[in-house]
Amino acid sequence: GAVVSQHPSRVICKSGTSVKIECRSLDFQATTMFWYRQFPKQSLMLMATSNEGSKATYEQGVEKDKFLINHASLTLSTLTVTSAHPEDSSFYICSADPGNRGYEQYFGPGTRLTVT
Amino acid sequence: GQNIDQPTEMTATEGAIVQINCTYQTSGFNGLFWYQQHAGEAPTFLSYNVLDGLEEKGRFSSFLSRSKGYSYLLLKELQMKDSASYLCAVSLNTGGFKTIFGAGTRLFVKA
Numbered sequence: 206g207a208v209v210s211q212h213p214s215r216v217i218c219k220s221g222t223s224v225k226i227e228c229r230s231l232d233f234q235a236t237t238m239f240w241y242r243q244f245p246k247q248s249l250m251l252m253a254t255s256n257e258g259s260k261a262t263y264e265q266g267v268e269k270d271k272f273l274i275n276h277a278s279l280t281l282s283t284l285t286v287t288s289a290h291p292e293d294s295s296f297y298i299c300s301a302d303p304g305n306r307g308y309e310q311y312f313g314p315g316t317r318l319t320v321t
Numbered sequence: 322g323q324n325i326d327q328p329t330e331m332t333a334t335e336g337a338i339v340q341i342n343c344t345y346q347t348s349g350f351n352g353l354f355w356y357q358q359h360a361g362e363a364p365t366f367l368s369y370n371v372l373d374g375l376e377e378k379g380r381f382s383s384f385l386s387r388s389k390g391y392s393y394l395l396l397k398e399l400q401m402k403d404s405a406s407y408l409c410a411v412s413l414n415t416g417g418f419k420t421i422f423g424a425g426t427r428l429f430v431k432a
Contacts, residue, residue, distance in 0.1 A: 239420070241422075247424065248408055248422045248423060249364070249422040250422070251419060251420070254417060262417065298363055298364075307412040307413070307414055307420070308352050309369075310420060312363040315361075
Protein backbone atom coordinates (compact mmCIF):
# COMPACT_ATOMS: atom_id res chain seq x y z
CA GLY A 206 0.00 0.00 0.00
CA ALA A 207 0.88 3.65 -0.26
CA VAL A 208 3.29 4.88 2.41
CA VAL A 209 3.83 8.38 3.71
CA SER A 210 6.70 9.18 6.04
CA GLN A 211 7.34 12.15 8.28
CA HIS A 212 10.56 13.35 9.77
CA PRO A 213 11.27 13.92 12.55
CA SER A 214 8.81 11.87 14.59
CA ARG A 215 9.52 13.95 17.67
CA VAL A 216 11.24 17.29 18.12
CA ILE A 217 11.83 19.55 21.09
CA CYS A 218 12.89 23.10 20.41
CA LYS A 219 13.34 26.32 22.32
CA SER A 220 10.91 29.18 22.07
CA GLY A 221 11.81 31.53 19.24
CA THR A 222 13.51 28.96 17.03
CA SER A 223 12.21 27.46 13.80
CA VAL A 224 11.46 23.82 13.11
CA LYS A 225 11.10 22.07 9.77
CA ILE A 226 8.98 18.95 9.34
CA GLU A 227 9.23 16.83 6.20
CA CYS A 228 6.47 14.78 4.64
CA ARG A 229 7.36 12.27 1.92
CA SER A 230 5.28 9.94 -0.21
CA LEU A 231 7.54 6.93 -0.57
CA ASP A 232 5.98 4.88 -3.35
CA PHE A 233 3.69 7.27 -5.17
CA GLN A 234 3.56 10.83 -6.38
CA ALA A 235 1.22 13.40 -4.93
CA THR A 236 0.47 16.77 -6.41
CA THR A 237 -1.52 17.57 -3.30
CA MET A 238 -0.54 17.09 0.33
CA PHE A 239 -2.27 18.32 3.44
CA TRP A 240 -1.02 19.50 6.80
CA TYR A 241 -3.07 18.98 9.94
CA ARG A 242 -2.56 19.93 13.56
CA GLN A 243 -4.02 18.01 16.45
CA PHE A 244 -4.08 19.17 20.06
CA PRO A 245 -4.52 16.64 22.88
CA LYS A 246 -7.96 15.03 22.95
CA GLN A 247 -9.05 17.04 19.93
CA SER A 248 -9.56 16.13 16.32
CA LEU A 249 -7.46 16.97 13.31
CA MET A 250 -7.60 20.56 12.17
CA LEU A 251 -6.71 21.20 8.55
CA MET A 252 -4.04 23.88 8.39
CA ALA A 253 -3.28 24.07 4.69
CA THR A 254 -3.29 22.35 1.35
CA SER A 255 0.15 22.01 -0.17
CA ASN A 256 0.23 22.11 -3.96
CA GLU A 257 3.28 20.98 -5.91
CA GLY A 258 4.81 23.86 -7.78
CA SER A 259 2.49 26.53 -6.44
CA LYS A 260 1.62 28.34 -3.26
CA ALA A 261 -0.11 26.55 -0.43
CA THR A 262 -3.73 27.27 0.36
CA TYR A 263 -4.18 28.10 4.02
CA GLU A 264 -7.32 27.60 6.06
CA GLN A 265 -8.92 30.55 7.75
CA GLY A 266 -7.10 31.56 10.90
CA VAL A 267 -3.81 29.88 10.02
CA GLU A 268 -0.91 32.33 9.72
CA LYS A 269 0.88 31.69 6.46
CA ASP A 270 3.95 33.64 7.55
CA LYS A 271 4.29 31.50 10.64
CA PHE A 272 3.66 28.13 9.05
CA LEU A 273 5.69 28.06 5.86
CA ILE A 274 4.86 25.30 3.42
CA ASN A 275 7.00 24.25 0.49
CA HIS A 276 5.99 21.51 -1.93
CA ALA A 277 9.08 21.40 -4.09
CA SER A 278 8.56 17.99 -5.67
CA LEU A 279 5.84 15.41 -6.24
CA THR A 280 7.03 13.40 -3.25
CA LEU A 281 8.03 16.02 -0.69
CA SER A 282 6.29 18.76 1.24
CA THR A 283 7.80 20.61 4.17
CA LEU A 284 6.20 22.59 6.98
CA THR A 285 8.35 25.09 8.82
CA VAL A 286 7.09 26.46 12.10
CA THR A 287 8.83 29.80 12.42
CA SER A 288 9.55 31.53 15.72
CA ALA A 289 7.89 28.69 17.60
CA HIS A 290 6.15 29.34 20.90
CA PRO A 291 4.88 26.90 23.53
CA GLU A 292 1.33 27.24 22.17
CA ASP A 293 2.59 25.74 18.89
CA SER A 294 3.30 22.49 20.71
CA SER A 295 1.10 19.94 19.01
CA PHE A 296 0.92 16.80 16.90
CA TYR A 297 1.43 17.68 13.25
CA ILE A 298 0.22 15.16 10.67
CA CYS A 299 0.54 15.27 6.91
CA SER A 300 -1.38 13.35 4.30
CA ALA A 301 -1.00 12.84 0.57
CA ASP A 302 -3.64 12.45 -2.12
CA PRO A 303 -2.21 10.43 -5.02
CA GLY A 304 -5.00 11.07 -7.44
CA ASN A 305 -6.09 14.54 -6.35
CA ARG A 306 -9.67 13.40 -6.47
CA GLY A 307 -10.47 13.74 -2.80
CA TYR A 308 -11.46 10.17 -2.00
CA GLU A 309 -8.09 8.72 -1.23
CA GLN A 310 -5.47 10.04 1.14
CA TYR A 311 -2.67 8.45 3.08
CA PHE A 312 -1.47 9.78 6.39
CA GLY A 313 2.03 10.09 7.70
CA PRO A 314 2.78 8.88 11.24
CA GLY A 315 2.82 12.39 12.66
CA THR A 316 5.39 14.65 14.31
CA ARG A 317 5.18 15.54 17.98
CA LEU A 318 6.47 19.10 18.45
CA THR A 319 7.24 20.40 21.92
CA VAL A 320 8.32 24.01 22.33
CA THR A 321 9.95 24.83 25.65
CA GLY B 322 -19.76 27.30 7.16
CA GLN B 323 -18.80 23.66 7.22
CA ASN B 324 -19.89 21.67 10.26
CA ILE B 325 -19.54 18.05 11.38
CA ASP B 326 -21.09 16.75 14.60
CA GLN B 327 -20.54 13.48 16.41
CA PRO B 328 -20.86 12.41 20.04
CA THR B 329 -17.87 13.11 22.25
CA GLU B 330 -17.71 9.78 24.04
CA MET B 331 -19.39 6.38 24.04
CA THR B 332 -18.99 3.30 26.16
CA ALA B 333 -19.88 -0.24 25.12
CA THR B 334 -19.31 -3.79 26.28
CA GLU B 335 -16.99 -6.32 24.72
CA GLY B 336 -18.88 -8.48 22.22
CA ALA B 337 -21.67 -5.96 21.77
CA ILE B 338 -22.60 -3.71 18.84
CA VAL B 339 -22.15 0.05 18.86
CA GLN B 340 -23.31 2.71 16.41
CA ILE B 341 -21.50 6.03 16.16
CA ASN B 342 -23.51 8.74 14.45
CA CYS B 343 -22.28 11.70 12.47
CA THR B 344 -24.22 14.60 10.99
CA TYR B 345 -22.78 17.17 8.67
CA GLN B 346 -23.69 20.46 7.01
CA THR B 347 -21.25 21.16 4.22
CA SER B 348 -21.04 22.52 0.71
CA GLY B 349 -19.17 20.72 -2.06
CA PHE B 350 -19.74 17.25 -0.58
CA ASN B 351 -17.47 14.67 -2.18
CA GLY B 352 -17.88 11.73 0.17
CA LEU B 353 -17.55 10.81 3.82
CA PHE B 354 -14.76 8.98 5.60
CA TRP B 355 -14.52 7.15 8.88
CA TYR B 356 -11.12 6.80 10.51
CA GLN B 357 -9.91 5.09 13.65
CA GLN B 358 -7.23 6.77 15.70
CA HIS B 359 -5.34 5.50 18.73
CA ALA B 360 -3.69 8.06 20.97
CA GLY B 361 -0.44 9.41 19.58
CA GLU B 362 -0.87 7.71 16.22
CA ALA B 363 -2.05 8.79 12.79
CA PRO B 364 -5.62 7.99 11.71
CA THR B 365 -6.28 4.64 10.08
CA PHE B 366 -8.75 4.47 7.18
CA LEU B 367 -11.93 2.50 7.85
CA SER B 368 -14.41 3.46 5.14
CA TYR B 369 -15.40 5.89 2.43
CA ASN B 370 -19.03 6.42 1.34
CA VAL B 371 -20.04 8.64 -1.54
CA LEU B 372 -23.38 7.02 -2.45
CA ASP B 373 -26.35 6.45 -0.16
CA GLY B 374 -26.56 3.13 1.57
CA LEU B 375 -24.72 0.69 3.75
CA GLU B 376 -21.24 -0.62 3.06
CA GLU B 377 -20.06 -3.59 5.06
CA LYS B 378 -16.45 -4.52 5.65
CA GLY B 379 -15.92 -7.28 8.16
CA ARG B 380 -16.95 -6.18 11.65
CA PHE B 381 -17.30 -2.57 10.51
CA SER B 382 -20.12 -1.09 8.42
CA SER B 383 -20.75 2.47 7.36
CA PHE B 384 -23.98 4.08 6.26
CA LEU B 385 -24.62 7.32 4.40
CA SER B 386 -27.71 9.38 3.67
CA ARG B 387 -26.74 12.43 1.65
CA SER B 388 -30.22 13.97 1.74
CA LYS B 389 -30.18 13.89 5.54
CA GLY B 390 -26.52 14.81 5.95
CA TYR B 391 -26.15 11.74 8.12
CA SER B 392 -23.79 8.83 8.49
CA TYR B 393 -23.09 6.16 11.03
CA LEU B 394 -20.33 3.69 11.73
CA LEU B 395 -21.43 0.33 13.08
CA LEU B 396 -18.98 -1.83 14.96
CA LYS B 397 -19.96 -5.43 15.68
CA GLU B 398 -18.49 -8.03 18.03
CA LEU B 399 -16.62 -5.35 19.90
CA GLN B 400 -13.13 -6.14 21.09
CA MET B 401 -11.04 -4.36 23.70
CA LYS B 402 -8.66 -3.21 20.96
CA ASP B 403 -11.52 -1.26 19.40
CA SER B 404 -11.16 1.30 22.19
CA ALA B 405 -10.04 4.36 20.23
CA SER B 406 -11.26 7.60 18.75
CA TYR B 407 -13.43 7.39 15.66
CA LEU B 408 -13.27 10.34 13.34
CA CYS B 409 -15.97 11.29 10.88
CA ALA B 410 -14.51 13.31 8.01
CA VAL B 411 -16.00 14.87 4.91
CA SER B 412 -14.24 15.25 1.59
CA LEU B 413 -15.06 18.56 -0.02
CA ASN B 414 -14.66 19.83 -3.54
CA THR B 415 -14.58 23.61 -3.34
CA GLY B 416 -12.52 24.27 -6.41
CA GLY B 417 -9.92 21.87 -5.02
CA PHE B 418 -10.23 18.82 -2.83
CA LYS B 419 -9.75 18.81 0.93
CA THR B 420 -10.97 16.81 3.91
CA ILE B 421 -12.26 18.25 7.16
CA PHE B 422 -12.73 16.29 10.36
CA GLY B 423 -15.32 16.15 13.08
CA ALA B 424 -14.19 16.35 16.68
CA GLY B 425 -14.09 12.57 17.01
CA THR B 426 -15.88 10.08 19.24
CA ARG B 427 -13.86 8.39 21.96
CA LEU B 428 -15.09 4.82 22.32
CA PHE B 429 -14.38 2.90 25.50
CA VAL B 430 -14.90 -0.86 25.34
CA LYS B 431 -15.27 -2.50 28.73
CA ALA B 432 -15.10 -6.16 29.64
